[in-house]
Amino acid sequence: MAIETPDNVVVTKLDELANWCRKNSLWPLPFATACCGIEFMATGASKYDIARFGAEAMRFSPRQADLLIVAGRVVMKMLPVLQRIWQQMHEPKWCISMGACASTGGVFDNYAVVQGIDRFIPVDVYIPGCPPRPEQVIQAVIDLQDKIQREGTIQGSEFEIAARQQTKRALVELPVYGRAGYLTKQI
Amino acid sequence: MPADPATLAALQSLLGDVATSEFRGDARALVDKNRLLDAMKLLKNERGFDLLVDVTCVDYVNYRDAAHRFGLVYLLANTETNERLTVRVYLDEPDLVVPSMCPLWAGANWFEREVYDMFGIQFEGHPDLRRILMPDEFTAFPLRKDYPLQGRGERHNFQRIARADA
Numbered sequence: 001m002a003i004e005t006p007d008n009v010v011v012t013k014l015d016e017l018a019n020w021c022r023k024n025s026l027w028p029l030p031f032a033t034a035c036c037g038i039e040f041m042a043t044g045a046s047k048y049d050i051a052r053f054g055a056e057a058m059r060f061s062p063r064q065a066d067l068l069i070v071a072g073r074v075v076m077k078m079l080p081v082l083q084r085i086w087q088q089m090h091e092p093k094w095c096i097s098m099g100a101c102a103s104t105g106g107v108f109d110n111y112a113v114v115q116g117i118d119r120f121i122p123v124d125v126y127i128p129g130c131p132p133r134p135e136q137v138i139q140a141v142i143d144l145q146d147k148i149q150r151e152g153t154i155q156g157s158e159f160e161i162a163a164r165q166q167t168k169r170a171l172v173e174l175p176v177y178g179r180a181g182y183l184t185k186q187i
Numbered sequence: 188m189p190a191d192p193a194t195l196a197a198l199q200s201l202l203g204d205v206a207t208s209e210f211r212g213d214a215r216a217l218v219d220k221n222r223l224l225d226a227m228k229l230l231k232n233e234r235g236f237d238l239l240v241d242v243t244c245v246d247y248v249n250y251r252d253a254a255h256r257f258g259l260v261y262l263l264a265n266t267e268t269n270e271r272l273t274v275r276v277y278l279d280e281p282d283l284v285v286p287s288m289c290p291l292w293a294g295a296n297w298f299e300r301e302v303y304d305m306f307g308i309q310f311e312g313h314p315d316l317r318r319i320l321m322p323d324e325f326t327a328f329p330l331r332k333d334y335p336l337q338g339r340g341e342r343h344n345f346q347r348i349a350r351a352d353a
Contacts, residue, residue, distance in 0.1 A: 076342045077322045083348055111329050111338025112321070119343060122350045 019152035022066075022092060023145040024054040029065035029089070031082060034072025036099040039131040048134035053141050062088040067144070068121075071131075073101035075112045079120060086121045092152070096140050097123045100130045190214030190272045194234045201229050215273040223276055224286040227261070231291050236263040236272065239288060242298035244306045246332045255279050257306060261288070278308065287313040305330035 005011065030040055043050050050056050059065040062085045074082055086095070097117055100106035103126045105115035117123065124147060125140045189212050198205050198216055202225070206217040218226045230236045240262040247253035255277035263272045276285060287310040288295035299310040300319040307328035310316055318325065325341060327334055 076345075077320075079345055083345070086348060110336055111327075111334070111342060114342055119347065120345050121348050 015153050018154045019149045023148040026055040026067040027057045027059050027065045028055055028067040028069045029059055029062055030069050032071040036071035036131040040071045043134040043137045055141050066093045068095045069098055070102040070117050071098040073108050074114045074117055079114050094124045094144055096125045098127045099132055191270055217275050220276050220285055227291055235265045235267055238264040238266050239292035239294050240264050242302055244302045248332045284309045284311050286311050289313055
């Protein structure tokens, strides 16, 4: 039986409607620890204007944000803070690792600097660069929007895909220096 | 500005034989660790060194011709006369304890905490000798030369949070 719809009515799936809403109102939490943060400010300012992509509402409370943008190096004293912030954010939530330091540690390969935040929290999009240009940040937001539209479901089952977890776990299994029990080691 | 000869003479008369040297116009005095507090009191109260510019440390392990493990460095300044003086103290393991300079200069507080954090030098009489840069549960002293640059795995000794956990 055919249903007559007026010309100004669009039929879609609920999942797609929810994803369309989510991807166009990303509220970022700028976790800015270094020069990438300055570049991210430029992204939010009028010349590059991240508001064109619906991500201009910067929130400094994790309870109000759904996109964590880690901009800059993260040291081992800061990492528990970052993890706590990630845990405090509500689903659905995403993470962008902005710049070489957040993604890999960059040039700071020393005892205090974490060599990539993806060892400890999930990351959706990586931005290369030192620091990345605002265009790259905007491209990352666009890529993330594509990803949300493609993968998102209204009940959030995309966050439990085993294959995706496997690829991320591979990063943790890299050899690290004397990992076992440093807390009990006598110096 | 170079040190006043009278300052060095006063140190000599207090401590007896003090090794002094000069490098590019800056005077240095090598003081024994047991007489450090006396020397510093003299410099502050009688010679007018009212500013402790910095306290830092050098690890001489594997350094050529070095006879001691650590060299503790105090940079002093007299803001009236612009006179400057570097006071050095050599320390060897296991006795890495020196008197704190906090009673003389309040600004020594954080300098000494930093030296403690990075080199493990104990400052006796310090009001609050805790780590200042590294996390409290850190056990190593990372600026010692026998500590590996990339650490002993401390930077990766954290729990991993997966998508499903949070």
